[in-house]
Amino acid sequence: MALKALILDWAGTAVDFGSRAPMGAFVEAFSRVGVTISIDEAREPMGLPKRDHVAALLYTHTIGQRWEAVHGRLPDEADVDRVLAIFEPLNVEVIPRHADLIPGLLDVVAFARAKGMKIGSTTGYTRPIMEKLMPLAAEAGYAPDNVVCAGDLAAGRPSPLMMYRTFADIGVWPPSACVKLDDTEPGIAEGLAAGTWTVGLALSGNAAGLSKAELDSLSPDDRAMVRARANDRLSRAGAHFVIDTVADLLPVLDAIEARLAAGLRP
Structure with a gap:
């Protein structure tokens, strides 16, 4: 089974390094x-x-x-x-x-689309907030195939309803052929509830809470401490994999496809 979709959160995952x-x-x-x-x-x-x-x-x-x-x-x-x-x-x-794309996002999206994958998105942001953000992201080159916002459905995270809407919007199934990327525990819970693979983002989002400039200014020891703390939070939330930022995703996609080929599921 080949992977069919990446489903990304927005702030701290695709845009707004540090979720500021x-x-x-x-x-x-x-x-x-x-x-x-x-x-x-x-x-x-x-x-x-x-x-x-x-x-x-x-x-x-x-x-x-x-x-x-x-x-x-x-x-x-x-x-x-x-x-x-x-x-x-x-x-x-x-x-x-706070609308700058997180470095590496466009390369990962281009790679996924070249493989025939869809790009979905869910967010804890409301529709009015996203109406401001989406055009800015599109101008920078990022336009996922759908956007499901908090308030669009009867329940948001940690329920799977926004994920279910995404599956329907972009026409992908089963959930085990999809990968959810998120920087928060409720976002990981959303992916798990929907039956997808989940990838936590330790350094680009809420788990670290630092801008890129702040992160880059840390000593190696301090950066390692921030990473360890964030990794622990996201791993305890149930993430199948934890990486620093979306730029580190490609080896994880290979690892997931190897698991699928071996008959494993999330």
């Missing part, structure tokens, strides 16, 4: 309702649909207590919608500053 765009938007959105959160706190639920991400933050014990101290009560679902309504335009606003 949402972070400032989350911090600012909470600040506007009187609650302080840190970048590290904002990163913790990354990969979830953005409404679920806001809810996960609001309903943590520590952030919930901060909310209660400011507003005199614990947060509820209306508050989730309130923060999301602030967050989304902030995220849209910063997208042009």
Whole structure:
């Protein structure tokens, strides 16, 4: 069995090295309702649909207590919608500053297309955010065969529904002939739930949380420490393979095809 599709996440996987765009938007959105959160706190639920991400933050014990101290009560679902309504335009606003393609992406996509593979995509971003990002990515040369956004379906990650829509959109099956690339635990869970091979990206996305310039400035020992920590997170999430960035994918595709040829499945 030959591989039929790559299905990629967006921020931290295909664009926006370090998955930086949402972070400032989350911090600012909470600040506007009187609650302080840190970048590290904002990163913790990354990969979830953005409404679920806001809810996960609001309903943590520590952030919930901060909310209660400011507003005199614990947060509820209306508050989730309130923060999301602030967050989304902030995220849209910063997208042009975080739309650069991750190095190596176009070479990998060209290789996959030359093999006859489709290029699918799912994202925790909402449709309005992606309407800003997609044309910028296309101008840079990246236009996958579909885009499924958080909010398009009844459930997003970690459910497999966005993957199922992708299979239908691009006409590929079985799931074992597809490879899901993602930099977050919910994104890996999405691929596993759908029955695909999963590849975690340790250094380009949320697991490391560093821009390319920040990563390049690290000493070899510090870089190795960041890689080890990110590898551990993604491996514990169940990723079949973990690589640094999408640029390192081609040997993994060979390894997966060898497994398929041997009768193995995800």
